[in-house]
Amino acid sequence: MTRSDRALRLLRGRSDLARLAAFPFDFDLERDEHGEAVRLASGAALEAVAGDDTGGTYFVCADGAVLYASSEGEAGLIAGSVDEALEMLIGLPGWRNYTGLDPHADDTALAAAVAGTEADIRDSYAPELDAERSTLITELELRLIPQPELLRRLHQTLLRTEPDYLLLNADEGCAHTLLDRLPRPPLWQTVLAPGQADLVLLRTDRANWPAVAKDPARRVTALRAAQYDRRGADLPFLRVLLQHEARYGGATEELRLAAALVGLHGQAEDHRLLKSVRQENVDAHYLLGGFPDSAREMSRWATELDESNHGENPEHEDELTWAGLARRQGRAELARCILLRLLDDAGPRDAGLLGLLAHELTQLGDFAQAARARHLYASLQDDPLHQGLALADLASLQRRAGAIEAAWRSLQRAVSVLDGPPPPPATDQPALDLGLPKPEHPTFRWRALGLGLRVTGEHFHIAGAAAQAGQSATARASLTAGTILLRELPTATEDLRQLSREAVAATLSEATPTLPDVQRSSAFD
Incomplete structure (x- = not known):
């Protein structure tokens, strides 16, 4: 945390105040573990500091702002600091009931909405709500702010959630939905x-x-x-x-x-x-x-x-247009937010969109999300050439995202798809009797295309990345397969040969066991 959140330090040092914050104000320091791994789309730091009795969690962001994530996959920025968050939570118990209020309502209407909720709270489980609020506000040295003002501050802060505080599932990469349904400009x-x-x-x-x-x-x-x-x-x-x-x-x-x-x-x-x-x-x-x-x-x-x-x-206008403009304006988080929302909503009929999303996310430098889009795109391809190319692209993106083992698996799939099943054995007896050559396996022709250079080069890129990461088995396997492919290419550029030399050097520098002869050969000389 970068801000001086005095109230949080006091809560951590005073168990009596911590118990009062947990009940009835539902800010429980002992519930500081979220149910799933999450991260900010921007990559900024995030620290869980408390939770509530519904499974929701309060996170402090790198700039001190407080983000709330529910157990139902919703998230929203609720305050600029922990002190401000506690002022809101203590001043507005049951605050989640207010995220859908009309932001244009007058103070009288807002005060009436709060009064109704607090009456229910007093009747249900907190008859001493007012006294307990007064105690916490005083002991934590917070401000007692009029409730309509707290509501307006909450609404203004929620509107800042996107794009800078977009919360993702860390494993799947999907974005949380907004905690509120407040109107936003187009x-x-x-x-x-x-x-x-x-x-x-x-x-x-x-x-x-x-x-x-x-x-x-x-x-x-x-x-x-x-x-x-x-x-x-x-x-x-x-x-x-x-x-x-x-x-x-x-x-x-x-x-x-x-x-x-x-x-x-x-x-x-x-x-x-x-x-x-x-x-x-x-x-x-x-x-x-x-x-x-x-x-x-x-x-x-x-x-x-x-x-x-x-x-x-x-x-x-297509939203991709606005994403591209935002990226060129240097508004990376806005562009990322647009693209990830589109990616989360994409379905089986959106192959073309997924390809464009993969391209835009690559331009943005978000290789992990670009790989997610390309993976979905590859799964929708029926043609072996198109699917193989998509898998090769996926391998490159996964490598650049640091997922080297996944990249190697995708590249192996790419070659398998491009090669296709082996041709059936010849059954034409006259041809066998005359010793005519077997028919060429048509899918091997991709090696003669630029795709052959690209796939072969990716083997060497993965080998180098794996060696650098200490994944010697993957480095050797990718280098071996790449060297074999290099031998099979009708032509190979000098750049590709140099890349193969660099991959060999990187793999050898990792003190791996003796390399197979095929890797020590002069196939790239």
């Missing part, structure tokens, strides 16, 4: 807000144009803001954003958006501009396919491009 508003602010700057003074255009995150977010707030006078700076995105961003979706926004105006000079963009970048040439030869047709082309790919209502 996702697009949160992500688009910086772009809307920049749009005002762009419209106010052209001196702001270079700063927005040169910053990749500001540029693409401003383009998205302009997509949903279109004005004819924006054309001059839209041209600037288009040129910078074409030069520095590449063939992105925002480049296509900028082209549509500019092309809609139908100006001859913009026809020349877009034509030059397509000529200078082969990827942009295909991204902006169907571009007309005549400026007269450009407006129609831009309209069709806009209607098929964009639109003017942000509520119709």
Whole structure:
């Protein structure tokens, strides 16, 4: 804990106060073990300090904030410190009854809701509730805050749960649901807000144009803001954003958006501009396919491009768009939160989505969650080539996440799937009598593709990672299998041969037993 949580120290040193906090205020220091392993999605530290009689747990985060997790898989931030949490728990016993109250209710309505709950508590099990509250508040040197104010503070804090305090099941990686059902602004508003602010700057003074255009995150977010707030006078700076995105961003979706926004105006000079963009970048040439030869047709082309790919209502935009924008804005936890919620909700019909989620999570650097998405994606593939490729990708992600044994198992499955079952024995007697060659096993052809280089290289990556982690058996097995594959490749790049040498060196440096001859051979020379 980073804050001076005086009240918690007092509770730990005074058993009489600790008993009173446990009953009737349900903050029990002896219940400081949660029913399942959990962690914050951000990777920040988390310490369980108390629990309640329903199996819920109070955690202190690295910044001192207090997160509550129920035994039903719900979680929410309830206070900025343990002292504030105790002020709320003592001031609002039965506080979980209030997480669904109307946040716009007046003080009279809020006070009435609390009075009803406390009357039930006094009648059921705590007739001395008021005196016990007074004792704890005094002895712990806390503030006695009006209950409507405590409720508003609780609601404001709960709204801060996501994205920075998203709680996950540590084993499965799934996110807890929100503890409350308080209304929140639409996702697009949160992500688009910086772009809307920049749009005002762009419209106010052209001196702001270079700063927005040169910053990749500001540029693409401003383009998205302009997509949903279109004005004819924006054309001059839209041209600037288009040129910078074409030069520095590449063939992105925002480049296509900028082209549509500019092309809609139908100006001859913009026809020349877009034509030059397509000529200078082969990827942009295909991204902006169907571009007309005549400026007269450009407006129609831009309209069709806009209607098929964009639109003017942000509520119709895919949430992956907002996740990608959040990532590029440097808002990693917001992007992660969006992606994990999508991943948790994905089902058997969402193979395409799972592939995109794996890509976005990889871009975010969350290899463990990317591996979870890729594992689900691989399980939905029927074609051996697609499934084998997905398993090879999974192995790479698991290795990068530090799950080396799992990576090795996935890679073995990838090769098995790609190779398929062995061909049946020849039964054509004339062919046997003539000594004709056996038919080639068709699935072995994947070795001649780039996939062969990729799978072979992953063997050496896993061997090196396993050796570094002290997992010598896995290192030797992966190195042996990779070396055999290397011999079977029709061609091998020098980079792959160098990788094999490094894997051998790493494995030998771990003082493993004598390596098999196949690993000491000159297959990579």
